[in-house]
Amino acid sequence: MKKTLLSLVLLGFSYLPSSFAQVNDPCSGAIVIACGSTTTGTTASATIDAAPLCGTPLSITAPGVWYTFVGTGDAITASLCGSAFDTKIIVYSGSCASLVCVGGNDDACGLSSETYFPSILGTNYYILVTGYGTATGSFTLNLTCAAPCVPVPANDLCSGAITLTVAADVSSCVPTIGTNLCATLASTNPFCYPFSNIQDVWYQFNTGTNTSIFFDFDTISGTNTFGMALSLSCADTAAICFGITHGGGMISGLTAGTTYFLQVFNNGGSNAGSFSLCLSTPPPPPANDDCSAITPTTLVNGAAPVTFTGTTFGPTADAAETAILGAAAAWEAVTLTVCSDLQIDYCGTLPGNMANAFIVYADCPLTAFTAGTYEATTCVDGNFTIKFLGLAAGTYYLPVYCGGGNILGAYTMHAYSVDCGTLGILEASTTNSTLLYPNPASDILNITGVYTKETVVTITDALGKVVLTQNFNSTIDISSLLNGVYMVQIQGENYIHNERLVKAK
Secondary structure (H helix, E strand, O other): OHHHHHHHHHHHHOOHHHHOOOOOOOHHHOEEOOOOOEEEEEOOOOOEOOOOOEEEOOOOOOEOEEEEEEOOOOEEEEEOOOOOOOEEEEEEEEEOOEEEEEEEEOOOEOOEOEEEEEOOOOOEEEEEEEEOOOOOOEEEEEEEEEOOOOOOOOOOOHHHOEEOOOEOOHHHOOOEEEEOOOOOEOOEOOOOOOOOOOEEEEEEEEOOOOOOEEEEEEEOOOOOOEEEEEEOOOOOOOOEEEEEOOOEEEEOOOOOOOEEEEEEEEOOHHHOOEEEEEEEOOOOOOOOOOHHHOOOEEEOOOOOOEEEEEEOOOOOOOHHHHHHOOOOEEEEEEEEOOOEEEEEEOOOOOOOOOOOOOEEEOOOOOOOEEEOEEEOOOOOOOOOEEEEEEEOOEEEEEEEEOOOOOOEOEEEEEEEEEEOOOOOOOOOOOOOOOEEEOOOEOOEEEEEOOOOOOOEEEEEEOOOOEEEEEEOOOEEEOOOOOOEEEEEEEEOOOOEEEEEEEEOO
């Protein structure tokens, strides 16, 4: 009898979880909150919601819970900062039966989320607290209200995109002054910037007879870093994305006679500010566009460095550059008469105007390369010094890489050579012989260099989110990454190597 009674008691307990279902698991049970409120909760026992994509193009794949409030006409900040798991937050208006996207965010404060938007007096809003991937956990939701920012830019929405004229050349380009101050958050991020809040404004232009467009961009106030996304329509989230801080750049692979929409953004708040933007027909290729078009300079070991100057405006990529470098390059070349250690530096070049091409080619057209070692402490402006040790006598071609999301512009290169064995090996704490290829890459990234099994490879996106971490391997599968610019960090016991990577299908 006792055993039967115990079985019945246990059977009763087996049904208890259903009685503890969270009241705000479905949208219909959303808990009412208000300005100034702080609410704690958990998604651990919730279910996954079939709600529309909003704010981030990533699907809702984790359990979530709901909250609701009535708009006050204020600017609203809904924050999960400090929560215990990798959160996502999404805001809708409308009704539970017909939700309308307002905005959302994946990462704003570490792995926690925060979104802000102007509310409409009397409008019902629904907040979904969920997680990235399948993450669940406890959270703290703070809802704060402030006077709305005014005036909202006229091109705040894609439907109000300002038309830009493509000038005939750079010299005749008249800049357009823009700002994302008081702009609202994008209701849906471009696919290549899925995580961060973005406060954006919109432009449109027609390519005319061009298949490439040169842009000149400079920040005037606010942060010095903006992002851009280029799309074929206001509904197109599979955009071409690139970061921009200053100077010029090239947008290639466009279709002539086509209208494109250009989204300019950063994560807003104190980072929002004004900028100037100008579009023009690309300049003609420079004289050193191809390695075969340059006359090598003979270096004398131990003599003063030879200075090369040029520009990365306008180079075109031939078949070899496309296959091997993945992008266009300007070229310099040196001839060594005896076995030499070769040192190259870019001191004096505006940082960001050259990609880190730590390689030399012993032939033109290109086939085989030699990887160099580098250090980032010798140039006071943050540029790199690269060393190639034990090069045999011969001619070497030096690419000034025009890819990798770098800003195009003038460069200064110094070349210096000494007898083999003179430069020595760079300190392991600041350098390691490394090459990432191909770059840009689509599915597989190859890494050259000698590393131990304790070495860790970490890849972060352009907004600082870690998207991949694994122990060192000479081939890394990046097929799951979205198109965009990433930072690859290779870290061992006595060294750390950072290099940009472009993921492009």
